[in-house]
Amino acid sequence: MSERASSPRVRDPEKTRAAILDASLDLILDHGYGATTVDAVVQRAGITKGAFFHHFGSKAELARALVERYAEMDRAHLEAHLVRARKLSPDPLQQIFILLGLYEEDFEAMDGPFPGCLFASYIYENKLFDEGTIAVLRESTLMWRAVMREMLEKAIAAHPPRVPVDVESLADLFYAIPEGSFVMTKTLGDRTLLARHARHLRTYLELLFLDRGQTT
């Protein structure tokens, strides 16, 4: 077996690296990157400073690696839901509704205080990061826009909307509404908001593309 049980102190560089990234993610989402010290990361990850700087050349390098891993997970998560949605319905509009439903499920299944989104955290400290790190945010945002725009365009072709719409900015709502919802959720501590706000996006699309009322 190459897999190893999570015993306390074994030599496993990948696990150490992951522990550093996990610890820093938690800390950064609560304190911001600037106020997250290497010492705090090291302590929470249960390692030492030497190990930290063995894996990451600098704090900035950690920032970059962290957001890259985050962006990749985000992309993979979306991709997985997309595959599932396509399997469940051939109709592009229904696929969008299913996608929304899957995310609503995810949101409802969450527990503990809501952590928020690393992209938003970074962008509100943007001057602390180098261009390459910020570029990851941009690319992720544009990826969301492109994916949702393509789905929406197919949906529009099959279901002409009741009123003309700006497709690009409509696609953006799939990113912007959750992002705003995260801010509210973190502020009020009410995790039901995420799904409830997503449901409004669903209703909007239903009114826009369906002849009458609900489907669900």
Place this chain on the structure above:
Amino acid sequence: MSERASSPRVRDPEKTRAAILDASLDLILDHGYGATTVDAVVQRAGITKGAFFHHFGSKAELARALVERYAEMDRAHLEAHLVRARKLSPDPLQQIFILLGLYEEDFEAMDGPFPGCLFASYIYENKLFDEGTIAVLRESTLMWRAVMREMLEKAIAAHPPRVPVDVESLADLFYAIPEGSFVMTKTLGDRTLLARHARHLRTYLELLFLDRGQTT
């Protein structure tokens, strides 16, 4: 005359205080609170460290005063638009549309790189602030919810919605959509997004409350 022209170096405690708050607002929205040093604030405000600690007992006190001023400006801005909207139409639904239009105008009139929202900046560094400071965020958020909820309930009474809606979370969209839009705008540097996303909220409400299509 007790009023004084804005000449370079005059003794004017209120002006000094405002300069500190202005400088720290700019810096915090770009670097976050944690990474904004008192020295940087002092330098940008064109004063000295001594003057800073004469006006604010600590950095935390600055944080609190800054968000309180910000919340008050936000509230006053909303209030002013509300008054104008009520003057322009007696119909509650139309008032909401007018309010949205006024904010769209504000967004379109902006120039320079978009600064973002201090509430979002703070909440993504929430562990750095004391309870009283975070409470300001909560109160502002709940104020928005209460105001928009009241308007929406009046609108619903006059224009029964096509499908049943959760009023509270619908009211939240007036806060959450701009907030998410701010994140996207800061990320992509495209200031047109703000108004375009707001317009979707308008379209949603039109589809929800009006018999057919557009009004505007």
Place this chain on the structure above:
DNA sequence: CGAATCATACCAACTGGTCGGTTAATTGCA
């Protein structure tokens, strides 16, 4: 062995905050 992985001890730079002192405005009183 010898390279990869991690620990310990340490440093120079910077941080928020303090403090004694200076300068300008305001007040009290003749």
Place this chain on the structure above:
DNA sequence: TGCAATTAACCGACCAGTTGGTATGATTCG
């Protein structure tokens, strides 16, 4: 009104603690 006394606004050198980062040595594993 004239002006000394008092107070508020402001300055900038300084301090103790913290920061990101380094140097070097110990341990593990192929």
